[in-house]
Amino acid sequence: MNYFLFLNHPKGEKVYKVSKKAEKIARQYFSNENMIHTKVKINGKEYDAVIDWEVFGKYSNFDCFNCSNDCCADSPSKLRKETREFLVDNLEDFNHITKNLDITYELGYEEEDIKEELLNQETREIITDIEEQTEMCFYGYKREDRITLCGIHSLCLNKNMDYKEVCYYKPLVCLLWPLEILSEDDNSKLYITLPDDFTNSFTIEDYYELPCINEDFSKSMLFRKRNPKGFEEEGYRPFIESYKDTLVNIFGEEFYDTVKNRLVEENYL
Numbered sequence: 001m002n003y004f005l006f007l008n009h010p011k012g013e014k015v016y017k018v019s020k021k022a023e024k025i026a027r028q029y030f031s032n033e034n035m036i037h038t039k040v041k042i043n044g045k046e047y048d049a050v051i052d053w054e055v056f057g058k059y060s061n062f063d064c065f066n067c068s069n070d071c072c073a074d075s076p077s078k079l080r081k082e083t084r085e086f087l088v089d090n091l092e093d094f095n096h097i098t099k100n101l102d103i104t105y106e107l108g109y110e111e112e113d114i115k116e117e118l119l120n121q122e123t124r125e126i127i128t129d130i131e132e133q134t135e136m137c138f139y140g141y142k143r144e145d146r147i148t149l150c151g152i153h154s155l156c157l158n159k160n161m162d163y164k165e166v167c168y169y170k171p172l173v174c175l176l177w178p179l180e181i182l183s184e185d186d187n188s189k190l191y192i193t194l195p196d197d198f199t200n201s202f203t204i205e206d207y208y209e210l211p212c213i214n215e216d217f218s219k220s221m222l223f224r225k226r227n228p229k230g231f232e233e234e235g236y237r238p239f240i241e242s243y244k245d246t247l248v249n250i251f252g253e254e255f256y257d258t259v260k261n262r263l264v265e266e267n268y269l
């Protein structure tokens with residue numbers, strides 16, 4: 001089994017391969033009868049899927065502009081060809097957002113070197129160097145208030161693109177995070193869930209301690225030490241609603257309706 005969203009991770013199999021122990025737990029978890037068995041389409045390709053629909057009713061609040069967590073610590077995916085070309089075609093604007101071209105010069109490289117890396121991504125010497133020195137994803141940047149934002153997303157917004165286009169250019173793993181998708185080795189089936197107390201033993205990281213998907217954690221002093229204001233309680237809504245635009249753009253209306261109808265039928269909404 002693999003972590004489907006990490007199949008394009010620059011570090012390859014050592015990141016996306018599910019351990020035997022985690023696979024055993026995941027298979028047992030998804031063998032539960034209380035799952036939706038359906039088909040989903042991602043980037044035009046159809047997959048058989050097992051959906052852990054109940055977790056889509058969990059309360060979540062993606063208040064990223066008010067969050068001190070560093071979600072973008074390194075780039076979790078190689079980019080699709082069209083995104084790489086988009087960045088190279090708009091390198092000055094991308095530099096204005098991320099300072100990556102200026103840092104490239106500071107490190108002694110030339111503009112052509114970073115263009116070459118961006119376009120083919122076979123070598124990642126400059127990208128890795130910048131990520132290690134800044135301790136953040138090459139494509140990310142900090143706002144003046146030190147909140148981390150995505151440079152690809154911001155570049156799309158600066159170009160007046162709509163959310164559908166943002167979804168086209170941004171890596172799938174970043175759009176769907178923290179949704180978890182496991183897949184068979186041949187991608188014949190996907191298993192879709194969210195981190196929580198029950199799935200932590202097989203998700204790629206034990207990342208349930210996040211304010212956006214764990215309201216109790218957002219109120220904890222552990223979180224408030226770094227983020228004294230916490231998250232607004234009223235901002236918490238079922239994941240199916242707070243992530244609606246992304247779910248519809250990536251998986252389609254049918255997926256959204258299927259999961260939502262089930263949540264309504266079972267009185268979760």
Ligand code: SF4
Nearest residue numbers: 063064067069071212
């Ligand atoms: S932890 Fe959640 S709310 Fe905070 S930046 Fe990451 S995704 Fe956004």
Ligand code: SF4
Nearest residue numbers: 072137139140150174
């Ligand atoms: S959202 Fe953007 S900045 Fe964050 S990890 Fe993904 S590509 Fe990097």
